[in-house]
Amino acid sequence: MPTIKDVANLAGLSVATVSRAMNGTGYVSEKAREKIHQAINELNYSPNEVARSLYQKKSKLIGLLLPDISNPFFPLVAKGVEDFLQKKGYQVILGNIQEDNEKANEYLRAFEQNNVAGILSAVENKNRTQSNIPTVVLDRIDQDVEYGVYSDDLQGGELAAEAILKGDPKKVVVIAGPESVTRARDRLLSVEYTLKKAQVPYALVKSTSFLLEDATLTAKQVFLEHPTVDSVIAPSDTHAIAIMQEAYHHGVKIPEQLQVIGYDDIPISKLVVPRLTTIHQPAYQVGYKGAEMLFALINDQFIEQKKIILPVHLEERETVRNGGTPIE
Amino acid sequence: MPTIKDVANLAGLSVATVSRAMNGTGYVSEKAREKIHQAINELNYSPNEVARSLYQKKSKLIGLLLPDISNPFFPLVAKGVEDFLQKKGYQVILGNIQEDNEKANEYLRAFEQNNVAGILSAVENKNRTQSNIPTVVLDRIDQDVEYGVYSDDLQGGELAAEAILKGDPKKVVVIAGPESVTRARDRLLSVEYTLKKAQVPYALVKSTSFLLEDATLTAKQVFLEHPTVDSVIAPSDTHAIAIMQEAYHHGVKIPEQLQVIGYDDIPISKLVVPRLTTIHQPAYQVGYKGAEMLFALINDQFIEQKKIILPVHLEERETVRNGGTPIE
Incomplete structure (x- = not known):
């Protein structure tokens, strides 16, 4: 050469x-x-990419900030991101913060030092707007986000609550997602609104994170605090699968004695026994569309829609009574 | 600035x-x-990292090549890689090839163009030795690998077969991992050796990949070709969970009528019902130790051991008869 x-x-x-x-x-x-x-x-x-990057003041690198790569939802987002960007000749620098906000700041500095052309962030971080690097927020959303792609939490919460309502619930437990995650709050809001409108009482159990270990602890807490629970609305498939596990240990049959609905539709939810009824989030599409928007942003193209809200749908499987058919 | x-x-x-x-x-x-x-x-x-990289001829970037990020094993490897490298001020460029070797070559070119200081590759790729960038191979291994970290497949295959033998098998099916993956062949070799030594007959069913969709098809094939199967040795937890799902559809009870053992110990294997007995691979450690070795290689430090083989162990859970206690 x-x-x-x-x-x-x-x-x-x-x-x-x-x-x-x-x-x-x-x-x-x-x-x-x-x-x-x-x-x-x-x-x-x-010239090689490094020289080119210095010359053009822009690299062909994109920083991708993820909250937890071992949560099966985010590898799907990453796959969508990569599939779009690879076609355009961009590479992805991975920043997995493992739910630690201090790490997010370190990664943002590292992205900047590596002269990334843009950032895709699935992390709730107040500092992200301070940099002038083009940024698109994936999956998570807060008030001050300018560009973002996420799925419809209000719709998702409603669909989940409606599915559970069809199964004649006597004692509903709603597991709230972490309070720091705006989207989890929106979802909860919609679940609560739908249950209240149907005049069905429920108990709330708070969860601290989407980490597997925490989901297991939360599941134990649900059975401890509410031994007569017969319906659970979970904030993630991981939480729902932890509930199924705990039900098994208590000799509780799903869905006959306990119905449970997840959220996300991670790959494994199709494979657990019984197969998990859940709200399908288009994780791959969130990544793909987000990368597409960022590419447009970097190349000063016109962006028709700064915030894209993708629809979700109910995946009827085997953990909700009556098959969880949505109310017509 | x-x-x-x-x-x-x-x-x-x-x-x-x-x-x-x-x-x-x-x-x-x-x-x-x-x-x-x-x-x-x-x-x-x-100078910023890009300028510094040009100046030093070395960047603070590491290329990470993964076969399939949606296989839950690899996010754990990536986590180990990142945890070590972040402490040293390195960033990871992600290359997820989705089991497509053409993509591996594209990524290797992109890594080179971005002047990466080193490469960590979990991909079986004949081309990787042609570049003179320091490279450590993770998880997968073939003859011409100089630096590598992986876990002990011969031990793993033996432990899996022994656990199944304890459960008084009448009709064993061994699912072979993809032929292109050397490590899957070693594991299979060890399973076959152990079964033959015990004079227990078995049938082989080939699988084409570790992708979830393929695992589901393979599981269907197992029940179609061997309706009387009472023991399955699977090449991954994904395959084992697919078998559990298929058993459920056939009304077959686990482990009473069908015992199954997985391989990997992915996070979800603890949460499925019944909990999956499996061989624990130290995925996080493979990533962490591999990154450590690469760092030593980049910085011309002495490397005591060029190939590190990490031990595996049996995770006794609920899908193997007799609790799957290893033979003393």
Whole structure:
């Protein structure tokens, strides 16, 4: 592969002159520029991405901030992101913060230092708007987000509550997602609204995170505090599967004695026994559409819709009584 | 933040000269060097990572090649990689090839163009040795790998077969992992050796990949071809969970009528009902130790052990008869 030195030799100029011409950092005569241009063409010279990034002030790197890569929802988002960006010649720098906001700031600094062209963030972080790097928020949303792609939580909460209502619930427990996650709050709001409208009482159990370990603890708490529970609305499939596990230990039959609905539709939810009824979130599409929007943003293209809300739907499987058919 | 221009102004030199000095691309007098040095100190100037990468010929980026990020095993590997590298100030560029070898080559080119300091590859790819970028292979292994971290497949295959043998098997089906994956072949070899030594006959069913969709098809095939199967040795937890699902549809009780053992110990295997007995692979450790080895390689440190084989162990849970206690 030809180097900048080869270009300089062929052009009969110093490397410094060629470098000046390429970086626009000093005076280079018209004649020299022409020679450099010819040499570049003749040698089919292409500077590597790092040199190009310095030259163009933009790299072909995108920073991707994820809350927890071991939560099966986020690898699907990452897959969508990658599938779009790879087609456009961009690479993804991964930032997995493992639900630790201090790490988010470290990653944002690292993204900046690596001169990323843009950031896709699925992390609730107040600091993200301070940088002037084009940013699209994925999945999570708060008031001050300008560009974002997420799915419809109000619709999702309503669908989940309606499915449970069809199953003649006597003692409903609603597990609330972490309070710090705005989207979990919206979902909860919609669940509560739908239950109240139907005049069905319910108990709330708070969960602290979407981490697997925490979901298991929350499931134990549900059975401890509400031994007569016969219906659970969970904030994630992980929580729902933890509830199924705990029900098994208590000898409680699903869905006959306990119906449970998840949220997300992670791949494994189709494979557990019985198969988990859940709200399908278009995780892959969130990643793909988000990357598409970021690409438009980076390339100063017109963005018709700054916030895209994707629809969700009920996946009727085997953990809700009456098959969980939505109310017509 | 001070720029190279500020350094040049303060030093009373041209940007081209400062750039020459920093990049070592041409003659710069001792006196000029001293002035530049002083100006850099005075301004507390630090070139950004891209500039530094060009200057040092090494970046703080590591390329991570994964076969399939939606297989829950690999996010754990990625987590280990990230946890080590973040402490050292390195960032990870993600390359998820989705079991498509053509993509692996594209990613390797992209890593090279981005001037990565090293590569961690969990992908079986013959081309990887052609580049001179320091590379450590994770999880997968073939003959020509120089540096690698993986877990003990011979031990794992033996432990899986022994657990199944304890459960008094009448009709054993062994699901073979994809033929292209050397480690799956080693595991299979060890399973077959252990069964033959015990003089227990078995049938083989081939699987084409570790993708969820393929695992589901393979599970269907097992029941179709071997309706009297009472023991399954699976090449991954995903395959084992697919078998559990299929057993449920056939009204077959686990472990009474059908015992099944997985491989990997992905997070969800603790949560399925009944809880999956499996071989625990130290996925996080594979990532962490691999990153540690790569860091040593990049920094020309002495590497005591070029191939690290980590031990596995049997996770006794509920899907193997007799609790799957290993033979003493």
